[in-house]
Amino acid sequence: MTSVAYRVLVTDKLSEEGLALLRAEKDVEVVVDSKLAKDPKALKEALKDADGIAIRSGTQLTAEVLEGQTRLKAIVRAGVGVDNIDVPAATRQGIVVMNTPGGNTISTAEQTMALMLALSRNTARADASLKAGKWDRNSLTGVQLEGKTLGVVGLGRVGLAVAQRALGFEMKVLGYDPLLSAEKAQEHGVEFVHKLDDLWPQCDYITLHTPLTPETRHVVSAAAIASMRPTVRIINCARGGLIDDAALLEALNAGKVAGAAIDVFDPEPPPADDPIIAHPKTVVTPHLGASTEEAQVNVAVEAARLLCDYLIRGQVRFSVNTPTLDRAEMQDLRGHLDLAWRLGLLHAQMDRGAITKAVLTYRGDAALKNTKLLTACFAAGLMEASLAQSVNLVNALPFARERGLIIEEKIVDAPGDFGTLIQAEVTTDRKTYVAAGTLFGKEFLRLVRLGSFQLDAHFDGPLLTFTHNDRPGLIGFLGTTLGDRGVNIAQMNVGRERPGGEAIGVVNLDGIPTQDDLDAVAKHPDILSVRLIKLPAQGELPSWLGS
Ligand SMILES: NC(=O)C1=CN([C@@H]2O[C@H](COP(=O)(O)OP(=O)(O)OC[C@H]3O[C@@H](n4cnc5c(N)ncnc54)[C@H](O)[C@@H]3O)[C@@H](O)[C@H]2O)C=CC1
Ligand SMILES: O=C(O)CCC(=O)C(=O)O
Numbered sequence: 001m002t003s004v005a006y007r008v009l010v011t012d013k014l015s016e017e018g019l020a021l022l023r024a025e026k027d028v029e030v031v032v033d034s035k036l037a038k039d040p041k042a043l044k045e046a047l048k049d050a051d052g053i054a055i056r057s058g059t060q061l062t063a064e065v066l067e068g069q070t071r072l073k074a075i076v077r078a079g080v081g082v083d084n085i086d087v088p089a090a091t092r093q094g095i096v097v098m099n100t101p102g103g104n105t106i107s108t109a110e111q112t113m114a115l116m117l118a119l120s121r122n123t124a125r126a127d128a129s130l131k132a133g134k135w136d137r138n139s140l141t142g143v144q145l146e147g148k149t150l151g152v153v154g155l156g157r158v159g160l161a162v163a164q165r166a167l168g169f170e171m172k173v174l175g176y177d178p179l180l181s182a183e184k185a186q187e188h189g190v191e192f193v194h195k196l197d198d199l200w201p202q203c204d205y206i207t208l209h210t211p212l213t214p215e216t217r218h219v220v221s222a223a224a225i226a227s228m229r230p231t232v233r234i235i236n237c238a239r240g241g242l243i244d245d246a247a248l249l250e251a252l253n254a255g256k257v258a259g260a261a262i263d264v265f266d267p268e269p270p271p272a273d274d275p276i277i278a279h280p281k282t283v284v285t286p287h288l289g290a291s292t293e294e295a296q297v298n299v300a301v302e303a304a305r306l307l308c309d310y311l312i313r314g315q316v317r318f319s320v321n322t323p324t325l326d327r328a329e330m331q332d333l334r335g336h337l338d339l340a341w342r343l344g345l346l347h348a349q350m351d352r353g354a355i356t357k358a359v360l361t362y363r364g365d366a367a368l369k370n371t372k373l374l375t376a377c378f379a380a381g382l383m384e385a386s387l388a389q390s391v392n393l394v395n396a397l398p399f400a401r402e403r404g405l406i407i408e409e410k411i412v413d414a415p416g417d418f419g420t421l422i423q424a425e426v427t428t429d430r431k432t433y434v435a436a437g438t439l440f441g442k443e444f445l446r447l448v449r450l451g452s453f454q455l456d457a458h459f460d461g462p463l464l465t466f467t468h469n470d471r472p473g474l475i476g477f478l479g480t481t482l483g484d485r486g487v488n489i490a491q492m493n494v495g496r497e498r499p500g501g502e503a504i505g506v507v508n509l510d511g512i513p514t515q516d517d518l519d520a521v522a523k524h525p526d527i528l529s530v531r532l533i534k535l536p537a538q539g540e541l542p543s544w545l546g547s
Helices: 016-024 034-038 040-047 087-092 105-121 123-131 157-168 182-187 196-202 222-226 245-253 293-313 327-348 371-383 396-402 474-484 515-522
Strands: 006-010 028-032 052-055 074-077 096-099 149-153 172-176 205-208 233-236 259-262 282-284 355-364 406-412 420-428 432-440 444-450 453-458 462-469 489-496 502-509 527-534
Touching (some): 006 016, 016 028, 016 293, 034 040, 052 293, 074 293, 087 096, 087 396, 096 293, 105 123, 105 157, 105 205, 105 233, 105 282, 105 293, 149 157, 149 196, 157 172, 172 196, 196 222, 222 245, 293 327, 327 355, 327 371, 327 432, 327 527, 371 396, 371 406, 371 420, 453 502, 462 515, 474 489, 474 502, 474 515, 515 527
Parallel strands (some): 006 028, 006 052, 052 074, 074 096, 205 233, 259 282, 355 406
Antiparallel strands (some): 355 420, 432 444, 444 453, 453 489, 462 502, 462 527
């Protein structure tokens, strides 16, 4: 049986083009099982053997399902909304959550326009009436869009695409979004309204395009509806939960809202006897905003690329819980990420108490990089041996914060003695210790400072560090002692404050010495302390940074 490196689960309907991309990766095994979307227990079990999962809105990745998933590395949502994923729970587990914004924007905007027109021209009722054998033209008279005012709540991708189309219908478009300036809105032909309370009374149509958040839940409330025109028509192609359904129902019955077109429900699927669905003044569709051939190919292809890029190459794009790390940036940052991670690994192995604070100073070229990513790498290295679960770029900084570990960054633009330098000063309840490293070329790492000593030591493999009094013959003793015990020295570097004073030696070894070997070295009266620091071989990065 052949074994593949990564197993990817697909539990919602994904277009063949996306599946084909996944299957084309020789290191990826694809398991398509839509039954899992309906069975949280089986889903949890299946995820234990999965490295990634691709979903749409049908699969609920709750905290319970995600708990204890040590193999799972990436979740990709083929679509925009991630409200079916417990993102904080994924973050705690170090799982990258990505989505595919943009791929279904136009389809959703077109569905919004289709529903707006269907509401205005009684299309669904007319269709049902004619199919029922009636020729009823009088009771199905509609209204025009031209000249009417549309209020767009949420001027993101879909909201602005709807605004653009509504302008094409010669509507007046008002809009509100806390993250858009009035000037920007104006550039899109949208008259910006500074608060929603001012938007409601002015509109003939209101369309919702925000995510569902604690703030936006029931944004269309009983009070909001009370301030709207009784002729208002409301369209929701964003998320069920944005409208207070009970208030909407009451207003539809009381003639205080002329109609509503609803594509999204809370929960989904909604109960069969949902009165909003049955209501004669509503037009409803089963979450079809993104259901076009074009959108589904777009989001599935993008989802497949995102998953493979992360699992195989360590590149992060469109993540909702970790910074972007694209191919070019990854290549550019690789050496610095490696350096930061190793400084973390080194500090974790120093003789220390409980860590309370770390200050990372980035100087020269390092100061120009994405230092947040470098700091996250350092934190992952610092904590990875102590935590029961894996730490990576996603969860390292949240974990550090959770544990009260303060991590600060200092950016020093002025170049020092090195073209690039990362210095990590770690404070524990016992002492503060400094280590610093640099890069020669793109990948050759050097440890250039340990404590108060300047060095030029290779920063890979097993390192034996020993503080000592700078006396003649000591290096010879070390070489002979280790040599007699079959431990080969690859490189050796000594840093000292002054001749004859206290010094530090860093020895790169080809193999890992035993405790007996270390004890034999420590016997020399001028050797003050001996420590073994285990670092990965040169160029060996953690799996979460890709191969
Ligand atoms: N029916 C369907 O099949 C689809 C539904 N959607 C949903 O549509 C929504 C919008 O999607 P995109 O435009 O791609 O997202 P987006 O992220 O580009 O835009 C969302 C906008 O909502 C704004 N917003 C957040 N809180 C707000 C508030 N309290 N009031 C007003 N605006 C607020 C944000 O600032 C942002 O500009 C999402 O919920 C998404 O899940 C998206 C695609 C398909
Ligand atoms: O996957 C789908 O069809 C739903 C799309 C959606 O709601 C979204 O992208 O937020």
